[in-house]
Each structure stands twice: as structure tokens, then as C-alpha cells.
Amino acid sequence: xxxxxxxxxxxxxxxxxxxxxxxxxxxxxxxxxxxxxxxxxxxxxxxxxxxxxxxxxxxxxxxxxxxxxxxxxxxxxxxxxxxxxxxxxxxxxxxxxxxxxxxxxxxxxxxxxxxxxxxxxxxxxxxxxxxxxxxxxxxxxxxxxxxxxxxxxxxxxxxxxxxxxxxxxxxxxxxxxxxxxxxxxxxxxxxxxxxxxxxxxxxxxxxxxxxxxxxxxxxxxxxxxxxxxxxxxxxxxxxxxxxxxxxxxxxxxxxxxxxxxxxxxxxxxxxxxxxxxxxxxxxxxxxxxxxxxxxxxxxxxxxxxxxxxxxxxxxxxxxxxxxxxxxxxxxxxxxxxxxxxxxxxxxxxxx
Amino acid sequence: xxxxxxxxxxxxxxxxxxxxxxxxxxxxxxxxxxxxxxxxxxxxxxxxxxxxxxxxxxxxxxxxxxxxxxxxxxxxxxxxxxxxxxxxxxxxxxxxxxxxxxxxxxxxxxxxxxxxxxxxxxxxxxxxxxxxxxxxxxxxxxxxxxxxxxxxxxxxxxxxxxxxxxxxxxxxxxxxxxxxxxxxxxxxxxxxxxxxxxxxxxxxxxxxxxxxxxxxxxxxxxxxxxxxxxxxxxxxxxxxxxxxxxxxxxxxxxxxxxxxxxxxxxxxxxxxxxxxxxxxxxxxxxxxxxxxxxxxxxxxxxxxxxxxxxxxxxxxxxxxxxxxxxxxxxxxxxxxxxxxxxxxxxxxxxx
Numbered sequence: 001x002x003x004x005x006x007x008x009x010x011x012x013x014x015x016x017x018x019x020x021x022x023x024x025x026x027x028x029x030x031x032x033x034x035x036x037x038x039x040x041x042x043x044x045x046x047x048x049x050x051x052x053x054x055x056x057x058x059x060x061x062x063x064x065x066x067x068x069x070x071x072x073x074x075x076x077x078x079x080x081x082x083x084x085x086x087x088x089x090x091x092x093x094x095x096x097x098x099x100x101x102x103x104x105x106x107x108x109x110x111x112x113x114x115x116x117x118x119x120x121x122x123x124x125x126x127x128x129x130x131x132x133x134x135x136x137x138x139x140x141x142x143x144x145x146x147x148x149x150x151x152x153x154x155x156x157x158x159x160x161x162x163x164x165x166x167x168x169x170x171x172x173x174x175x176x177x178x179x180x181x182x183x184x185x186x187x188x189x190x191x192x193x194x195x196x197x198x199x200x201x202x203x204x205x206x207x208x209x210x211x212x213x214x215x216x217x218x219x220x221x222x223x224x225x226x227x228x229x230x231x232x233x234x235x236x237x238x239x240x241x242x243x244x245x246x247x248x249x250x251x252x253x254x255x256x257x258x259x260x261x262x263x264x265x266x267x268x269x270x271x272x273x274x275x276x277x278x279x280x281x282x283x284x285x286x287x288x289x290x291x292x293x294x295x296x297x298x299x300x301x302x303x304x305x306x307x308x309x310x311x312x313x314x315x316x317x318x319x320x321x322x323x324x325x326x327x328x329x330x331x332x333x334x335x336x337x338x339x340x341x342x343x344x345x346x347x348x349x350x351x
Numbered sequence: 352x353x354x355x356x357x358x359x360x361x362x363x364x365x366x367x368x369x370x371x372x373x374x375x376x377x378x379x380x381x382x383x384x385x386x387x388x389x390x391x392x393x394x395x396x397x398x399x400x401x402x403x404x405x406x407x408x409x410x411x412x413x414x415x416x417x418x419x420x421x422x423x424x425x426x427x428x429x430x431x432x433x434x435x436x437x438x439x440x441x442x443x444x445x446x447x448x449x450x451x452x453x454x455x456x457x458x459x460x461x462x463x464x465x466x467x468x469x470x471x472x473x474x475x476x477x478x479x480x481x482x483x484x485x486x487x488x489x490x491x492x493x494x495x496x497x498x499x500x501x502x503x504x505x506x507x508x509x510x511x512x513x514x515x516x517x518x519x520x521x522x523x524x525x526x527x528x529x530x531x532x533x534x535x536x537x538x539x540x541x542x543x544x545x546x547x548x549x550x551x552x553x554x555x556x557x558x559x560x561x562x563x564x565x566x567x568x569x570x571x572x573x574x575x576x577x578x579x580x581x582x583x584x585x586x587x588x589x590x591x592x593x594x595x596x597x598x599x600x601x602x603x604x605x606x607x608x609x610x611x612x613x614x615x616x617x618x619x620x621x622x623x624x625x626x627x628x629x630x631x632x633x634x635x636x637x638x639x640x641x642x643x644x645x646x647x648x649x650x651x652x653x654x655x656x657x658x659x660x661x662x663x664x665x666x667x668x669x670x671x672x673x674x675x676x677x678x679x680x681x682x683x684x685x686x687x688x689x690x691x692x693x694x695x696x697x698x699x700x701x702x
Contacts, residue, residue: 004503026530026672033530034530148702152355152702166670166673166674166676167676168523168526168527168676171522171526171527172519172523175519175522175694175698176511176519176691176694177690177694178693178694178697179377179381179384179385179690179693179694179697180690304679306658307657307658319517319690321377321517321686321687321689321690322517322680322682322687322690322691323517323680323681323682323687324680324681325517325518325678325679325680326677326678326679326680327676327677327678327679328655328677328678328679329673329674329675329676329677330674330675331673331674335672336672336673336674338672339530339531339670340527340673342529342530343526343527343528343529343530346529346530347526351499351503
């Protein structure tokens with residue numbers, strides 16, 4: 001191997017919740033691998049959570065950051081580097097860095113604060129890697145124009161973790177299946193609803209299944225986004241824009257949640273060797289027009305997702321050149337999204 | 352969308368068989384998409400088959416090339432541009448181009464002529480996209496050093512089509528799962544043996560099943576490479592080097608073909624809701640040591656590949672960060688490998 005220069009990438013991370021914290025943990029555990037294999041040093045120079053920020057041009061101490069987050073405090077409380085009340089947006093505007101990692105909570109109403117943060121970063125020439133879905137669902141076409149997605153020479157925008165966590169749907173659909181004419185897309189894109197439908201199919205009540213999902217840390221205290229189909233629909237909108245290259249928005253998706261699924265529907269599907277899935281679907285109608293839906297769907301034994309497990313997600317891409325590609329992911333914990341973000345970073349800063 | 356300059360990539364293609372010809376057909380059918388979406392014009396300036404070559408610095412007429420191949424003649428017979436007896440290696444040495452597409456028949460004995468062709472291209476600074484397995488199975492470590500795989504600044508080497516045709520195993524394992532600590536790998540990587548085992552499991556004889564596979568154009572007249580496991584093993588060696596980053600060679604793989612599978616084994620597996628697969632397997636032993644094998648393996652109903660269809664291939668990657676990712680491909684025809692090569696080209700010549 002020839003000698004290679006180490007590249008130091010100074011990054012900002014906005015959002016230190018169930019994505020941001022595991023991301024920092026991965027960074028710490030894989031720092032030597034990043035250095036040895038990719039000659040890459042990732043240096044946090046600014047971090048923001050809901051209580052404020054921490055800033056250090058020479059790099060923040062990740063162990064200290066993780067300790068303060070474990071104690072459920074804001075990074076703004078870190079001695080010397082803490083900036084109480086400083087927002088993620090202010091961080092992007094005021095701190096010089098080579099990369100933005102955006103992991104604020106998803107907001108499907110107006111995409112904030114992620115949308116403003118991402119826009120500011122791209123306009124300042126900073127590459128952006130997103131985990132949050134809001135900015136993509138509500139601002140995809142604008143962000144594409146501000147980035148390399150539509151404007152060569154503009155900074156890169158990547159979002160592998162936003163549509164499928166550790167399941168690489170964007171890279172499969174947009175990258176590997178490039179040049180293929182895509183046919184019907186089907187996907188189970190939400191953990192909570194799949195676990196609930198599986199358990200209910202085994203005889204559990206909705207309430208008992210929901211308690212299990214919450215105990216596992218999969219479902220939110222308010223599971224409405226999951227069970228009513230909006231989390232699934234938002235991921236479908238991202239795939240529509242990024243993979244099918246159609247400027248779809250949330251209101252283009254016909255959404256039916258899983259609350260109305262009956263015992264009889266579950267039993268009938270199961271008796272046929274299939275199951276009821278909360279299925280995201282894209283159906284090409286020709287001339288770049290697609291029909292988008294999310295709804296409980298009984299699939300029979302011959303369907304590629306017929307045997308999806310309670311803890312699995314999956315998707316089926318059809319292409320005239322590539323045949324049918326089915327991807328199924330059984331993820332272990334919340335690290336998948338952070339790992340997907342780091343994959344994007346490696347793509348932005350290749351050897 | 353901002354205006355973008357068209358880039359013309361002048362390429363050489365060595366091998367005009369069941370990969371090279373579909374590749375040219377795809378290029379022709381997707382030329383306007385390549386231009387509109389990627390601003391890329393792919394211009395064939397040199398093509399070689401077993402009878403010789405055709406050369407034109409201003410670009411060969413793809414329609415004329417496809418016509419002469421359909422008539423089962425060599426491109427060397429093309430008026431004006433044909434060069435009877437000119438080898439693929441001579442093409443790479445004598446014709447100036449921006450890219451090599453290598454699709455000569457796989458040769459697991461010495462990797463030729465693909466290995467020499469690829470080495471020459473890389474040493475001349477030419478990016479190379481390979482479909483043929485031979486050069487990778489027999490010369491991976493050398494080619495990695497001659498290319499960007501191990502030597503930043505050297506020309507790119509890509510081979511998406513070599514290990515899984517339209518099933519993106521290399522890009523999933525090496526790209527999407529980057530930074531993950533990989534666990535056991537399992538894959539069904541050969542169409543013919545999967546079709547044969549499926550049909551035999553349904554009661555057909557080996558001979559009848561083989562006739563079907565040959566009629567479908569899946570199996571070679573001499574199916575030894577398929578049924579004796581060497582095609583599977585060669586793909587496993589490529590994944591070992593490219594994805595697990597271990598310098599494995601063919602003799603590191605314990606290979607048992609499928610000829611010895613008994614009716615009883617097939618029936619027992621089927622009764623348990625599983626099947627017998629010709630399974631490629633990589634098992635990490637710690638400290639970068641792996642155990643590699645290809646052998647008929649009975650999997651039960653809980654295995655991710657338990658329901659693999661007769662016309663499907665599939666693989667299971669396990670990663671500490673990404674969980675279990677299962678990819679299953681049902682391919683339609685031989686276009687998948689050509690499509691995978693073009694995906695590599697897009698990666699080498701990004702916007």
C-alpha cells in the first residue's frame with residue numbers, strides 16, 4: 001500500500017438524540033479503522049442539542065460529550081466549550097467546518113429546524129449528511145438544487161440513513177439500479193407497525209403489542225406517526241424523489257394506517273402463508289407519473305416480503321435491467337442510522 | 352437544473368459474448384438517458400472478440416456491431432474498421448481510450464486473457480470495469496495495488512457485475528456496510544445449481560433439470576464449473592478480497608459440489624420447510640482469519656434464504672452496526688451483468 005496523507009474532516013453535528021449519540025459512539029469505536037483504512041480523521045468542532053451547543057475549533061472531547069449526554073444534560077453544560085442557548089442553525093452559521101451531520105428530530109409539519117440548518121450549510125458550501133426526514137420530505141427539490149444532486153459543483157447532499165436506517169434503499173435504488181426502468185416498488189419501512197401487526201397476527205392485542213414495542217425502544221410514547229402510516233409515507237416520499245426521481249410530496253401519498261386492521265384480515269392472510277403488512281407502494285403509471293400509497297395489505301405466500309419477521313423491514317425494487325431485488329434488514333439497535341451516515345461521509349470524502 | 356457540460360468517454364470493450372453484447376444493447380437503449388441525466392456520452396472506440404477487433408477513434412457504429420454479432424461473425428469482419436487477429440491485449444496497448452470494459456470469458460486457470468488486459472489498462476492509467484471473474488480470482492491483490500482500491504491516485508478498478516451480476520453484493524458489502532465488523536456471510540451465488548437443486552427437490556432427475564437449465568441458457572454445455580461449485584467459490588473469493596478485505600485465493604475455499612446430494616437430503620430439508628442450497632460461506636475466526644467453504648447445505652425454515660426460488664440468487668451479510676442484511680435477486684436474462692458494469696462506469700465518471 002502506498003503512503004497516504006491523513007485527511008482531517010472537521011464536522012458539525014446537530015441533534016444529539018437516539019441517532020446523534022450512537023453516531024458519536026461509532027465514531028469513537030471506529031476511529032482507528034477510519035484512520036488505518038481510509039486515512040480519515042473525523043473531528044467534532046461543533047455539536048448542538050435542544051439545550052444549546054458546544055464548540056471547539058480544535059475538536060471536542062467525544063468521551064466528555066458522551067458522559068454529559070448519558071447524564072441527560074445538554075452539551076451546553078460542558079465547561080469551557082458549552083454555549084447555552086446556541087441553536088443548531090447558529091452553529092452552522094458561525095462555526096467553520098467541512099461537513100454537517102444533521103440528526104435533529106423529524107418534523108413533518110415544516111421540516112424545522114433541520115430544513116433551515118441544511119439549507120444554510122449547503123449555501124455556505126458545506127457538504128451535508130442527513131438522518132432527519134423532515135428536510136427531505138418537505139424540501140427535497142430545493143435541497144437537490146442547492147446540492148450536487150441536481151447541481152454539479154455544489155456541495156454533496158447524502159441521506160442514506162433517512163429512508164431505511166441500516167437498510168441501504170437509496171444507494172440500492174439510485175446507485176445500483178441506475179439506468180434501469182423501475183417498476184412497482186413495495187416496502188415495509190416502519191419497525192413499530194411491522195412488530196405490532198406480527199404480534200397481533202399471533203393473537204396479541206394492539207395494546208399489549210404496543211407496550212412491547214415501547215419497551216423495546218422502537219415505538220415512540222406517541223406512536224401515531226408509526227401506526228397511522230406517516231413515518232412510512234415520509235420515507236416513501238424520500239425514495240420517490242431520490243430513486244424514482246419524481247417530485248412527490250406527502251399529499252401525493254394515499255395513506256391508511258394500521259389501526260383498522262381486523263382480526264379476520266390477519267387470520268385470513270396467515271392461513272394463506274402470508275401476512276398483513278403496512279405496505280408502502282409506488283406504481284408507475286407511465287410518462288413519469290406514479291401512484292403512491294401506504295396501506296395495510298395482505299400478501300400471500302408467494303410475495304417476496306411474505307415471511308418478513310416482526311423485527312424486520314424490507315423492500316422490493318423491480319427494474320427492467322436488474323430484475324427483482326429484494327432487500328430485508330433485521331437491525332440490532334439504533335446504530336444502523338449512524339452507521340449509514342458514516343457510509344455517506346466516506347462517499348463524500350473518498351480516498 | 353444548472354447547465355452541465357457533456358462528457359465523452361471513449362471506451363474499449365474486450366469480449367463480445369453473453370455479457371458484452373447485452374452491454375452494448377443497453378448502451379444503445381439508454382444513450383439518451385445517459386446524456387440527459389448524467390451528461391455522459393459513451394463512445395466505443397475499440398471492440399475485441401475471439402476473432403479480432405474493430406477500431407475507430409471517432410466511435411464505432413453500435414448498430415452495425417450488433418448486426419455482425421447477431422450474424423455470429425467477428426467484429427473484425429466490419430468493413431473499414433475491422434482488424435482481423437487483433438487481440439484484446441493489443442487493443443488496450445495500441446488504442447487510446449478513457450476506459451476499459453473487460454468481459455472476456457472467465458478463466459479460472461490463469462485468468463487470461465482478462466488478467467493481462469486489465470493489468471495493461473491500469474498500468475496505462477486507464478480505469479477498468481470488469482465482468483470477468485478470472486483476473487479478480489487470480490490477481491486481486493496485484494490489481495488492487497495497481498488501482499485505486501489500494502493506491503489512491505491510481506486508476507479506478509470496479510467489478511460490480513463479477514460477483515453477483517445484477518445483485519449488488521460488492522457495493523452492499525464494501526460500501527453500505529463500511530465500518531461494520533462483519534460476521535458470517537452466506538450466499539447462493541450460482542443460478543444453475545440453485546435451479547437444479549430446486550427442480551430435484553420437486554422430484555425431477557438431475558439430467559432433466561440440467562436440460563431445463565441449458566434450454567433456459569443459464570447452464571453451460573459443460574456445467575462442471577456450476578455444479579461442482581467452482582463458479583460459486585470464485586465469487587466467494589472476490590467477496591473475500593473486496594468486502595471482507597482478506598487476501599483469500601481459490602485454494603483457501605473448501606469446495607464440495609452438488610452432484611452428491613441425495614433424494615433423502617432434499618426430502619428431509621423440504622419437510623422442515625427449508626431446502627438444500629449450494630451455499631457459499633465465510634466464517635470469521637478472529638484476527639482477520641476466515642474460514643471459506645462452498646457446500647450443499649440444508650437450511651431450515653428460519654434461515655433468511657429458506658424460501659429462495661429456483662430462479663433466484665441471494666446473500667446474507669451480518670454486521671455489528673448494520674444487523675442482518677439479506678439481498679435476493681430474481682434476474683431477467685443476461686442484462687444484469689451489463690447493467691452492473693454501467694453502474695460502475697457512472698461511479699467512475701460522476702457528475
